[in-house]
Amino acid sequence: MANYSNLEKIRLGKIEALQEEGIAPYPRRVERTHTNLEVSQAFQEIEDNEEAAPIFATLVGRVRSMRPMGKVTFAHIEDGTSRIQIFFRANDIGEDQVKFFNDKFDLGDFIQASGKIFRTRSGEITLRVSSYLMLSKAVTPLPAAKDEVVDGEVVQHATLSDPETRYRQRYADLAVNPDVREIFRARAKTIRAxxxxxxxxxxxxxxxxxxxxxxxxxxxxxxxxxxxxxxQDLYLRISFELYLKRLLVGGFERVYEIGRDFRNEGVSFKHNPEFTQIEFYMAYADYEDVMTLTEAMLAYVVEQVTGGRTLTYQGQEINFETPWKRVELRQGLIDATGIDITQHATGESLTAAMDSLDMEFNPAASRGKLIDDLLGHYLEPNFIQPTFLYDYPRDISPLAKTKPGDPQTVERFEFFIGGMEMGNAFTEINDPLDQEERFLEMGRTFDVEDEEHNPLDEDYLRAMRYGMPPNGGFGMGLDRLVMLLTDTSTIREVLLFPHLREREG
RNA sequence: GGGCGUGUAGCUCAAUGGUAGAGCAGUGGCCUUUUAAGCCAUUGGUUGCGGGUUCGAUUCCCUCCACGCUCACCA
Incomplete structure (x- = not known):
């Protein structure tokens, strides 16, 4: 049973009063002739034309402001398209009807209002109410203090900003913060693009x-x-890769999936336990082809979502013109640290070289893991502009083909934007014997009890034995891309319902 | 998991070891073109939970909870 606040009790009292008067606080039927945006546009088109017939409209929306002034009242209502002012006047509908609105309606209620569209003396397009109806009574006040409309722009004077409430009660956040709604429109556009x-x-x-x-x-x-x-025990997928590549065996040359992955890892500004990933696999292509496609794809998406090829992320301008900077991992590390990883064939050797660096690391880690640490520390934060970092250590890339003549290195790239790792791609192994050997190698480096150790997927190997075309694969974190496109600094801002700890009540 | 920080009215925020305040919202009143409408009056709090120190704690101390930042972790 809800524990009602004083403000809520007052509103519950209004619901009772409505019911006593035979008025449904939550009626079943609604009428609507225009959206608020449609009617504003229609009015602007005809208002200078003396011959044109006046516009009568029935609008719906949520009451977002009320200004009662004795025998007239102004209010703003907001629908999914925009806000519009409505105007109640005793001369039009009688004093009782004006008073009824003032008394029984609260901010947050949904209303249906009919009348003629006109422009007020102060110049705002407004519906002159001839009749209105309660559509839905809000019991809980919206967590917004007051809004003002200046030149058609909504200016908020103190609104919900507490992050915990915003995420736990995203519905309230969306209801009062139009910018938040825009983030999720941009997200949908990103996926569509x-x-x-x-x-x-x-x-x-x-x-x-x-x-x-x-x-x-x-x-x-x-x-x-x-x-x-x-x-049967089952796992929530951590990646789509092995299933998508089975489809290449089945004869689809180009496949992609956009969906949710689940990783039982820590939460941070760029990690959520469930997150959205896009992966694609392309037969008869290698990682260089994938780089070219990645550049074009991101340029297209940025253009579709922002209208241009550049965007500002956390104060830094990011340019998506192609081609992007390409940095060989080995050379990048030489430039940043002086260490040439090809001179260090083992973890021990690399550890010795890294001792001179101002960086903490686990000396027992594998060579590949150490290189990954190095790039995360010295390279990733500096890749603000879109950058491909390519040719990775083999031992942390069990699904990528080795480079010709260099058995320690694989044809793999990651790409970075705004100092964040955005995605990962490689020339995929399609040799079943090589793949099996790589799986077994991984099995030896991981403890059997280590959950990060992937169990050997025999069915995947069987699929590959039927013959898999050479192919390039690609994976990207969609949430992080949306962060870039919406200039938000945490992944929680681009997830409608980000994961938070459970809380009683 | 570690470190730092935050938690006060519906919302945004003050304040002090001595009766907890403002703006907006709310409630009552005046007001027929307002727009953060205005004017008058006014209600509203277990200061995150629990404990300790103290004559007295919202303030100082501790446990816990949640959130934020950060480090670690993280293909």
Whole structure:
């Protein structure tokens, strides 16, 4: 049972008063002739034309401001398109009707209002109410103090800003913060743009299992669940990779999936336990082809979402013109640290070289892990402009083909924007014997109990034995891309319902 | 998990080891073109939970909870 606040009790009293008068606080039928935006535009088109018929409209929306002034009242209502002012006047509808609105309606209520559109003396397009109806009574006040409309722009004077309330009660956040709604419109546009771009190039959008008997395709701890009837443990996927590549065996040349991955890891400004990933696989392509496609794809998406090829992220201008900067991992590390990783074939050797650096690391880590640490520390934060970092150590890349003549290095790149790792791609292994050997290698480096150790996926190897075309694959964190496009500094801002700890009440 | 910080009215924020305040919202009143409308009056608090020190704690101390920043972790 809800524990009602004083403000809520007053509103509950108004609901009772309505019911006593035979007025439904939550009626079933609604009428609407225009959206608020449509009617404003229609009015502007005809208002200078003396011959034109006046516009009568029935509008709906949530009451966002009320200014009662004796025998007239002004209010703003907001629908999904915009706000519009409505005007109640005793001469038009009688004093009782004006008073009824003043007394029984509160900020946050939904109203249906009919009348003629006109422009007030102070110049605002307004509906002169001839009749109105309660559509939905709000019991809880919206967490907004007061808004003002200046030149059509909503100016907020103190509104909900407490992050915890904003995330836990996202509905309230969305209701009072229009900027937040824009973030999720941009997110939808981003997804649509990615789909358009790939669809136009012959990619097929597919859906693969989220519940998987064996997880793989990335190094991360999974969430475990259980199917009762089948008496089977299942994992929430940590990546789509192994399923998408099975489809290449099946004859689809280009596939992609946009969906949720789940990783049982820490939470940070760029990590959420469930996050959205886009992966694509392209037969008859290698990682250089994928680089070219990545540049074009991101340029297209940025243009679709922002209208240009540049954007400002956390105060820094980022330019998506192609081609991007390409940095070989080995050379990048030489430039940043003086260490040439090709001179250090083992973790021990590399550790010795890293001792002179001002950086903490686990001396027992593998060579590949140490190199990953180095790039995360010395390179990643400096890659503000879109940058490809390519040719990675083999031992942290079990699905990537080695470089010809260099068995320690694989054809893999990651790309970075705004100092964040955005995605990862490689020339994919399609040799089943090589792949099996790489899986076994991984098995030896990981403790059997280590959950990051992917169990060997025999079915994936069987698929590959049927013959897999050479291909390039790509994965990108969609949430991080949306962060860039909306200039937000944490992943929680681009997730409608970010993960928070459970809280009583 | 570690470190630092925050938690006061519906919202945004003050304040002090001695009865907890403002603006907006709310409530009552005046007001027929306002727009943060205005004017008058006024209600509203277990100061995150629990404990300790103290004559007295919202303030000082401790546990816990939540959130934020950060480090670690993280393909």
């Amino acid at each position: 990615l789909q358009n771009f790939l669809d136009e190039r012959g990619f097929l959008e597919v859906e693969t299992p989220i519940l998987q008997p064996i997880y793989g395709g990335a190094a991360a701890r999974p969430f475990i669940t259980h199917h009762n009837q089948l008496k």
